[in-house]
Amino acid sequence: METLRPDWPLLLVTSLSLVATLAFTLAFPMAMGAVFDLVRAQGGLAGGAAAPTAAAVGPFSHGAMAAPTSFQGVLLRLGACMVLSATGNALVAYLSTLLGERFGHRLKGRLMQIIMAQEQSFFDSTTKGDLVSRLTLDVQVLQATVADFIGLRGFRSLFEVLGALCLMCTQQPLLALVSLAITPLLSRLLRAVVVRSSAIIFRRQQVAAKALDFASERLSQVQTVQVFAQQEREAAAFAQLSEGALVLSRKYAFFQGIVEGTGRLAVNVGTMSLLGLGGMLVIQNKISVGALLAVNMLNVFISVGLSSAAASLGELGKAVGALERVAELVAPSQAAASAGSSEAASSSSETASSSGCSGSNGAGPSVLDGSSTSSTSSSRSTPTVAAAAQPEASISGRVELRDVWFKYPGAADWAVRGLNLTLLPGQTVALVGPSGGGKSTIAALLLGLYRPQRGEILVDGAPLPAAGEGGRGAAAVGMAAVLQQPMLMSGSVTQQISYGKPEASHAEILAAARAAHAEEFVQQLPQGYDTEVGERGHALSGGQKQRLAIARALLLQPKVLVLDEVTSALDVTSERYINDTLRHLAATKLIIAHRLSMVRRADLIVVVEGGQVVEAGSREQLLAMPDGIYRRFVSTAELGWVEGGLSDSSSGSSSDEGAAAAGGKGAQQMPMAAD
Numbered sequence: 001m002e003t004l005r006p007d008w009p010l011l012l013v014t015s016l017s018l019v020a021t022l023a024f025t026l027a028f029p030m031a032m033g034a035v036f037d038l039v040r041a042q043g044g045l046a047g048g049a050a051a052p053t054a055a056a057v058g059p060f061s062h063g064a065m066a067a068p069t070s071f072q073g074v075l076l077r078l079g080a081c082m083v084l085s086a087t088g089n090a091l092v093a094y095l096s097t098l099l100g101e102r103f104g105h106r107l108k109g110r111l112m113q114i115i116m117a118q119e120q121s122f123f124d125s126t127t128k129g130d131l132v133s134r135l136t137l138d139v140q141v142l143q144a145t146v147a148d149f150i151g152l153r154g155f156r157s158l159f160e161v162l163g164a165l166c167l168m169c170t171q172q173p174l175l176a177l178v179s180l181a182i183t184p185l186l187s188r189l190l191r192a193v194v195v196r197s198s199a200i201i202f203r204r205q206q207v208a209a210k211a212l213d214f215a216s217e218r219l220s221q222v223q224t225v226q227v228f229a230q231q232e233r234e235a236a237a238f239a240q241l242s243e244g245a246l247v248l249s250r251k252y253a254f255f256q257g258i259v260e261g262t263g264r265l266a267v268n269v270g271t272m273s274l275l276g277l278g279g280m281l282v283i284q285n286k287i288s289v290g291a292l293l294a295v296n297m298l299n300v301f302i303s304v305g306l307s308s309a310a311a312s313l314g315e316l317g318k319a320v321g322a323l324e325r326v327a328e329l330v331a332p333s334q335a336a337a338s339a340g341s342s343e344a345a346s347s348s349s350e351t352a353s354s355s356g357c358s359g360s361n362g363a364g365p366s367v368l369d370g371s372s373t374s375s376t377s378s379s380r381s382t383p384t385v386a387a388a389a390q391p392e393a394s395i396s397g398r399v400e401l402r403d404v405w406f407k408y409p410g411a412a413d414w415a416v417r418g419l420n421l422t423l424l425p426g427q428t429v430a431l432v433g434p435s436g437g438g439k440s441t442i443a444a445l446l447l448g449l450y451r452p453q454r455g456e457i458l459v460d461g462a463p464l465p466a467a468g469e470g471g472r473g474a475a476a477v478g479m480a481a482v483l484q485q486p487m488l489m490s491g492s493v494t495q496q497i498s499y500g501k502p503e504a505s506h507a508e509i510l511a512a513a514r515a516a517h518a519e520e521f522v523q524q525l526p527q528g529y530d531t532e533v534g535e536r537g538h539a540l541s542g543g544q545k546q547r548l549a550i551a552r553a554l555l556l557q558p559k560v561l562v563l564d565e566v567t568s569a570l571d572v573t574s575e576r577y578i579n580d581t582l583r584h585l586a587a588t589k590l591i592i593a594h595r596l597s598m599v600r601r602a603d604l605i606v607v608v609e610g611g612q613v614v615e616a617g618s619r620e621q622l623l624a625m626p627d628g629i630y631r632r633f634v635s636t637a638e639l640g641w642v643e644g645g646l647s648d649s650s651s652g653s654s655s656d657e658g659a660a661a662a663g664g665k666g667a668q669q670m671p672m673a674a675d
């Protein structure tokens with residue numbers, strides 16, 4: 001109703017047109033009856049002087065229609081009814097279709113807005129295909145229903161039935177009894193059929209959505225399907241899913257057949273009964289032949305109107321299913337919020353017990369200066385994080401994670417446990433650790449993509465706005481990110497870079513591309529910055545996509561920049577350039593990297609494992625720890641890993657790590673790539 005409301009003037013015009021059209025449509029049988037009676041009164045069909053007097057004044061002489069006086073007059077009236085009814089029908093069909101289309105357009109926009117405002121956890125638990133089917137199939141059903149119910153069949157058929165019944169009752173009460181006897185029986189039968197078929201349609205929609213979901217996922221992964229030669233299996237699986245919808249469609253078709261057949265039967269039974277009773281009345285000269293004809297036509301209107309209304313109600317049943325699926329999107333955040341709070345409540349005891357074990361959780365963040373020793377923990381406790389470098393006081397961009405606990409929806413275990421971490425303005429903090437340790441999850445929390453079940457995240461002292469609350473999330477507080485798999489959207493290179501700031505000038509875009517070391521390859525593209533990158537940027541290499549994603553983030557001049565494995569697809573030279581760019585960036589940076597060339601210049605290195613900080617400090621501090629995890633990780637030098645692989649004068653670290661490697665035999669290996 002809310003979506004329809006803005007179109008109330010159109011709705012009003014449609015309704016008025018509908019009522020006027022119905023008046024002309026219902027006048028049509030009366031005019032036809034009048035023609036017939038006039039023909040008889042003037043001697044046609046063995047009428048003339050012998051014709052019954054009742055017939056001479058037409059079928060509805062006591063009603064609204066005045067008795068026809070001349071043949072031309074009555075023909076004119078019939079013609080006017082036909083023309084006006086046809087014009088009205090055309091107008092109503094046009095207006096109601098327009099109304100449906102406008103409704104669908106508005107609903108789609110609204111739904112897209114709602115979907116886009118959801119939290120990441122919503123997308124984790126909902127498939128893209130399902131969302132697409134709600135946005136397309138379900139909205140189409142709803143818009144068709146609006147058009148159908150308002151103008152094409154629903155209300156119109158009901159009004160037609162009611163109008164015809166009223167006319168019959170006031171003009172020919174005896175004959176109206178026949179219709180009144182048949183109508184409830186027919187309505188009841190049709191209602192039962194409609195209820196059954198609506199349930200079938202709802203199930204069919206669900207199955208169809210599953211098939212669509214399957215198809216969209218497999219199509220987006222078509223390369224994997226082809227590389228593993230699974231085309232036939234996937235096609236067969238899709239056919240099987242579609243088969244489910246076909247079985248239900250067959251049942252639906254059966255009920256549609258019943259609706260159709262019942263409607264016809266009702267027309268025939270009604271016609272036969274009316275002809276029987278009405279014929280007797282004509283013989284007894286109680287009514288005219290024209291009246292019998294008109295009543296018969298009205299009865300056809302009633303029967304056809306009823307089955308048409310039933311079919312429309314069937315569509316409405318379908319729409320109720322679609323509406324339910326669409327409405328589910330409107331309040332998931334509340335549902336998620338309550339689920340989250342209950343989860344948080346249920347977790348509090350768990351939290352308390354693990355806090356007791358670690359002895360440091362819940363103590364709140366504490367940022368120590370560079371002179372303090374770093375915290376380490378060989379047990380699973382959560383140390384407070386020490387800052388190794390003094391921040392530049394003038395730069396804002398302080399980020400604090402205070403006793404943050406997070407569990408993915410439906411997951412059994414915590415992905416982040418009691419995390420305390422402070423990023424000082426301008427500081428570069430590197431998160432390292434084994435795969436699955438929780439680094440990307442921390443980055444996602446920091447970007448407001450998920451809300452922690454417990455604890456808080458503050459940016460410059462204010463709570464981080466969640467991305468799913470309709471606001472701009474982390475971007476609103478000057479944060480930007482380059483994520484692990486940089487996704488581009490179809491559009492030109494310029495559009496990719498300016499995605500977060502569409503109003504950016506060309507000069508700004510060029511500067512960002514230069515800083516991300518993308519300029520050279522962009523200039524070599526066929527249309528330079530105007531080159532279309534294709535769906536998801538498929539026309540670009542992995543490294544090129546990464547560079548555009550970096551340019552996209554740099555353009556925003558963020559005060560906090562989150563970089564998750566941003567150079568994994570880059571060659572050594574590009575990586576070095578980008579490292580240089582990032583180093584000179586004033587923003588606070590959180591870097592997640594498996595390549596240690598990204599990590600070694602960080603002010604603070606934080607080792608994350610099992611969702612906890614297990615070691616933190618400057619590189620020197622960590623390497624100085626005899627049993628330090630970072631130091632042990634460095635022992636992978638034995639496997640060819642050298643932190644200072646890049647020939648960089650400032651590094652001089654290879655020897656450090658080589659020394660560390662000597663003492664690191666048998667250490668746990670962290671998957672860090674060789675430079």
Ligand SMILES: Nc1ncnc2c1ncn2[C@@H]1O[C@H](COP(=O)(O)OP(=O)(O)OP(=O)(O)O)[C@@H](O)[C@H]1O
Binds near residue numbers: 409411434438441
């Ligand atoms: N969307 C998700 N839903 C449920 N569990 C998830 C989700 N994403 C990650 N996880 C789980 O959370 C844990 C932490 O994953 P995360 O991606 O943060 O690790 P990571 O340290 O970044 O790993 P990598 O270095 O391989 O990228 C893992 O156990 C993972 O299985």
